[in-house]
Amino acid sequence: MDGVIMHTKHVSTGTDLTLKATAVCLYYKYSLLPMSITLRQPSPLVDGVSITPNGTILEVKWQDSAPSRYHAYWIRHNCHCTDCMETESWMKRIPARNIPRKLTLGKAEIDNGSLVVTSNEDNHTMRYPLGWLKSVSYSTEDLDEKSTQKDIKYKTGPVQTFEYEEISKSGDIYFDWIQAIENDGLAIVKNVPCEDKKVGEVFDVESRDNVTNIGFTELPLEFHQDMPYSESPPGLQLLHCTRLDPSVEGGASVFVDLHHAAEQLQKEYPEHFATLLKVPATFQKIHDEDERPSFIVYQRPHISVNTKGKVNAVFWSIYTEGPLQVPEELVEPYYAAYFKFAELIENSPTKIRFQLKPGDCASFNNRRMGHGRETFKLNGGVRKLQGLYINIDDFKNRVKIEYLKRGNLQNLKRIGDQCGS
Amino acid sequence: MDGVIMHTKHVSTGTDLTLKATAVCLYYKYSLLPMSITLRQPSPLVDGVSITPNGTILEVKWQDSAPSRYHAYWIRHNCHCTDCMETESWMKRIPARNIPRKLTLGKAEIDNGSLVVTSNEDNHTMRYPLGWLKSVSYSTEDLDEKSTQKDIKYKTGPVQTFEYEEISKSGDIYFDWIQAIENDGLAIVKNVPCEDKKVGEVFDVESRDNVTNIGFTELPLEFHQDMPYSESPPGLQLLHCTRLDPSVEGGASVFVDLHHAAEQLQKEYPEHFATLLKVPATFQKIHDEDERPSFIVYQRPHISVNTKGKVNAVFWSIYTEGPLQVPEELVEPYYAAYFKFAELIENSPTKIRFQLKPGDCASFNNRRMGHGRETFKLNGGVRKLQGLYINIDDFKNRVKIEYLKRGNLQNLKRIGDQCGS
Numbered sequence: 084m085d086g087v088i089m090h091t092k093h094v095s096t097g098t099d100l101t102l103k104a105t106a107v108c109l110y111y112k113y114s115l116l117p118m119s120i121t122l123r124q125p126s127p128l129v130d131g132v133s134i135t136p137n138g139t140i141l142e143v144k145w146q147d148s149a150p151s152r153y154h155a156y157w158i159r160h161n162c163h164c165t166d167c168m169e170t171e172s173w174m175k176r177i178p179a180r181n182i183p184r185k186l187t188l189g190k191a192e193i194d195n196g197s198l199v200v201t202s203n204e205d206n207h208t209m210r211y212p213l214g215w216l217k218s219v220s221y222s223t224e225d226l227d228e229k230s231t232q233k234d235i236k237y238k239t240g241p242v243q244t245f246e247y248e249e250i251s252k253s254g255d256i257y258f259d260w261i262q263a264i265e266n267d268g269l270a271i272v273k274n275v276p277c278e279d280k281k282v283g284e285v286f287d288v289e290s291r292d293n294v295t296n297i298g299f300t301e302l303p304l305e306f307h308q309d310m311p312y313s314e315s316p317p318g319l320q321l322l323h324c325t326r327l328d329p330s331v332e333g334g335a336s337v338f339v340d341l342h343h344a345a346e347q348l349q350k351e352y353p354e355h356f357a358t359l360l361k362v363p364a365t366f367q368k369i370h371d372e373d374e375r376p377s378f379i380v381y382q383r384p385h386i387s388v389n390t391k392g393k394v395n396a397v398f399w400s401i402y403t404e405g406p407l408q409v410p411e412e413l414v415e416p417y418y419a420a421y422f423k424f425a426e427l428i429e430n431s432p433t434k435i436r437f438q439l440k441p442g443d444c445a446s447f448n449n450r451r452m453g454h455g456r457e458t459f460k461l462n463g464g465v466r467k468l469q470g471l472y473i474n475i476d477d478f479k480n481r482v483k484i485e486y487l488k489r490g491n492l493q494n495l496k497r498i499g500d501q502c503g504s
Numbered sequence: 505m506d507g508v509i510m511h512t513k514h515v516s517t518g519t520d521l522t523l524k525a526t527a528v529c530l531y532y533k534y535s536l537l538p539m540s541i542t543l544r545q546p547s548p549l550v551d552g553v554s555i556t557p558n559g560t561i562l563e564v565k566w567q568d569s570a571p572s573r574y575h576a577y578w579i580r581h582n583c584h585c586t587d588c589m590e591t592e593s594w595m596k597r598i599p600a601r602n603i604p605r606k607l608t609l610g611k612a613e614i615d616n617g618s619l620v621v622t623s624n625e626d627n628h629t630m631r632y633p634l635g636w637l638k639s640v641s642y643s644t645e646d647l648d649e650k651s652t653q654k655d656i657k658y659k660t661g662p663v664q665t666f667e668y669e670e671i672s673k674s675g676d677i678y679f680d681w682i683q684a685i686e687n688d689g690l691a692i693v694k695n696v697p698c699e700d701k702k703v704g705e706v707f708d709v710e711s712r713d714n715v716t717n718i719g720f721t722e723l724p725l726e727f728h729q730d731m732p733y734s735e736s737p738p739g740l741q742l743l744h745c746t747r748l749d750p751s752v753e754g755g756a757s758v759f760v761d762l763h764h765a766a767e768q769l770q771k772e773y774p775e776h777f778a779t780l781l782k783v784p785a786t787f788q789k790i791h792d793e794d795e796r797p798s799f800i801v802y803q804r805p806h807i808s809v810n811t812k813g814k815v816n817a818v819f820w821s822i823y824t825e826g827p828l829q830v831p832e833e834l835v836e837p838y839y840a841a842y843f844k845f846a847e848l849i850e851n852s853p854t855k856i857r858f859q860l861k862p863g864d865c866a867s868f869n870n871r872r873m874g875h876g877r878e879t880f881k882l883n884g885g886v887r888k889l890q891g892l893y894i895n896i897d898d899f900k901n902r903v904k905i906e907y908l909k910r911g912n913l914q915n916l917k918r919i920g921d922q923c924g925s
Contacts, residue, residue, distance in 0.1 A: 425600035
């Protein structure tokens with residue numbers, strides 16, 4: 084089934100955007116799809132198909148790329164017929180018990196842009212669109228190509244900047260914005276109108292007295308991610324400066340690419356890197372001041388890698404770190420690695436600093452970028468930011484759909500997913 | 505910062521429950537906390553404190569349990585003074601650069617239920633409530649005790665059953681219900697009133713024509729979890745039978761404990777277990793039929809373990825499995841392990857079968873239990889279930905707070921968290 088997840092901190096978007104914050108409306112503006120995405124997979128040309136003598140592997144020779152080999156189990160398990168799959172949604176129906184434990188393929192041929200292949204033991208005929216078959220190929224060459232697409236290409240230089248009005252008017256400029264966040268981790272939208280409606284999903288960052296969250300003070304904020312104590316911390320963060328009085332001094336925003344720092348640690352200090360992959364840090368949210376009390380303690384290593392050993396996640400926030408609770412012999416190695424990683428983050432060549440002005444909205448991937456701010460003095464004025472989060476699954480889906488709309492099969496950056504490429 | 509995560513599939517609860525489904529209102533009924541949770545940590549008696557000659561380790565001798573050792577870095581990093589921590593929320597303020605790289609402890613003493621200790625290099629005085637210090641102890645004995653508390657105690661026998669009216673009237677019976685889900689993975693609430701209000705967060709399970717989701721047919725459903733293609737799949741699922749006409753035949757609900765099956769695989773087939781820890785399966789949601797199109801592909805192994813090698817997550821759903829995309833040499837080992845795990849799940853001694861009647865609400869942990877249903881015939885009648893999800897962080901917090909309200913420091917079951925115990 085498929086429904087709605089209840090959570091005190093989550094808000095439904097639905098299609099009704101009338102009550103949503105301006106920045107969210109912008110984000111969802113082009114979310115309805117005018118065409119079938121499944122039609123967009125190009126059908127590649129094939130030089131021939133063959134089956135190994137023992138019947139366990141099918142090979143497809145593509146005209147323009149290295150051949151792909153598919154195992155008999157894989158072929159049977161992914162059958163596209165209506166008994167085996169709900170074809171509209173590619174939802175499998177075939178339970179494992181229906182796949183013969185000894186399984187060989189009979190014959191294979193190309194028929195009108197599809198591969199048709201039969202299995203011997205259960206006498207099943209399978210048919211696959213060639214475009215689909217190529218898109219999920221697991222040949223070494225194709226996995227390497229996917230892996231390369233998933234690598235982040237780090238760059239220095241100014242942050243890409245967009246105008247609210249231009250994004251509003253053009254789906255292509257919208258795509259440029261979304262793609263800038265996907266590729267660079269951060270982009271700025273200028274002249275975003277400040278809310279004239281009351282919306283429930285934003286959090287206000289405004290300094291005030293008697294606070295229990297350091298964000299609501301004039302103090303500087305170290306580089307951090309929001310909510311690493313959640314199983315799935317926020318993906319996209321939209322931080323919209325709605326007021327900054329002339330009297331206010333300081334308070335520049337700072338960003339750093341945590342994935343870059345993690346990859347630097349991996350390259351330069353492999354032992355420390357291995358420690359931070361292995362030792363679970365403690366993240367927590369504990370308070371009884373809010374509308375509902377929290378006692379959330381979540382342990383996870385600061386860095387994780389996918390099955391190929393490539394960095395796929397970083398978790399970093401001094402503010403929500405709780406006491407380390409690991410076997411004694413891991414404590415000193417942990418701190419040695421923690422100190423080094425903190426140093427690399429602080430001195431990262433990816434650091435960016437700018438002053439958000441009223442109407443500026445910093446849109447960034449909270450899973451990749453650490454954010455912070457310099458200290459400021461209000462001098463009697465007001466400094467106000469409104470923030471909101473987009474779930475990481477939703478953000479990645481949004482980017483993927485925008486690519487697919489344009490017939491682009493581009494793989495997404497390796498953030499979160501435990502893929503093997 | 506800390507705010508709201510936007511997601512098409514998430515709904516905010518807030519404190520306004522007037523527009524929420526009955527089952528959700530029941531779940532949140534006792535969520536406001538009448539007392540400070542931090543006061544509830546008992547202050548243990550201490551026989552003495554000492555520091556090793558080199559100054560790097562502090563030892564506390566508890567009167568009633570094994571001694572705890574705390575490293576100098578740990579002591580400094582977790583300082584509770586207002587410069588180092590926002591004490592109301594235990595939010596750290598101390599950046600790594602402020603902790604001396606060479607650090608030794610000076611003297612330590614017990615003062616009025618607190619440990620007071622000084623560091624030499626930066627001449628800092630730290631003070632910790634003994635109750636807190638004991639609660640986060642990482643001695644082998646304390647980590648082992650936490651680990652034991654986190655172990656699931658599997659049981660056979662009937663599902664615990666509760667009455668809606670009794671839960672509504674008594675916070676203690678509410679606690680019994682929540683605890684039953686936490687401990688057993690599944691509990692039933694009977695006589696839950698059917699909605700007389702329109703709520704947006706439920707999904708209806710009702711068979712109809714022209715569907716793209718197999719849930720909405722008369723077909724049986726294999727054991728599965730919902731939404732394993734999400735980074736954080738639903739935690740608690742509340743599945744409320746709102747109508748079942750007398751003409752309907754069949755359609756019993758079935759449940760199985762996937763964590764039990766994973767632990768069985770670990771014990772009986774360690775090689776297959778190792779394969780399923782290592783090889784990322786593909787989970788996906790692909791369709792363009794819904795209000796917003798989805799192209800979500802998430803790769804993750806079927807099973808994961810915490811840093812101590814204990815099972816902390818299982819992901820299983822034939823319906824949302826996509827094509828495996830891993831290096832060729834892993835494909836046959838994957839299928840051998842997949843078939844065996846499927847067999848253990850199908851034949852698990854933890855299987856439970858019952859017929860939901862109108863008013864019955866099956867409340868279960870979607871991260872631990874697989875659920876399914878037997879085939880049915882409507883014979884012209886109606887069979888209707890309403891489902892909804894509670895995020896896993898929220899559910900675990902709810903359970904933890906209920907324990908803390910009762911002064912119980914019980915650790916939660918090992919589901920999701922990558923802890924080292």
